[in-house]
Amino acid sequence: MLKKILLFSSILFVGILAGGLLWVQKEGETAPLSMKDKIEAAAQEIHVEEILQSHLIEDGLEAVLFLLKDDRIGYALVKDDEIHHVLWTNTNQTYDQYQHHVILLGKKEDPAHTRLTATIIRPLDQPKNYRTVELGEGEYYLESFEIPKEDEQVRFGEDGWRFN
Structure with missing residues (x-):
């Protein structure tokens, strides 16, 4: 049971980290100015x-x-x-x-x-x-x-x- 919790926590952590990095990267991009x-x-x-x-x-x-x-x-x-x-x-x-x-x-x-x-x-x-x-x-x-x-x-x- 402890292995499942650690595995789930690790996957959740990696997912949150990847999502955060994608969000920061998208925020840094700006649309071309008109x-x-x-x-x-x-x-x-x-x-x-x-x-x-x-x-x-x-x-x-x-x-x-x-x-x-x-x-x-x-x-x-x-x-x-x-x-x-x-x-x-x-x-x-x-x-x-x-x-x-x-x-x-x-x-x-x-x-x-x-x-x-x-x-x-x-x-x-x-x-x-x-x-x-x-x-x-x-x-x-x-x-x-x-x-x-x-x-x-x-x-x-x-x-x-x-x-x-």
């Missing part, structure tokens, strides 16, 4: 309501447009599934520059608009440059275009952006 979670972790001050769209800037570099819980918009630059830059704004539209790319983002004045023309101010010895981008459907847009490498920093003119 894009929303990655953006919030990178910026730490924002709460993303929704991912609206993404836009491929160049091979391996993607811009992701998001809506914040307080209805502001922003975007994140994602390279190799890692967040490299996050920007959000209090305005309906803005732009940012990443290396030799200009990223335009915003809420359309009218969801029917399909094009946006931006006036780019260049150095004094060069004329203004007008860039037109095609916009997708919907009320928000996220587009980009490449600028010449000699134009180190881009500014937009007083006439800003025109939708059509």
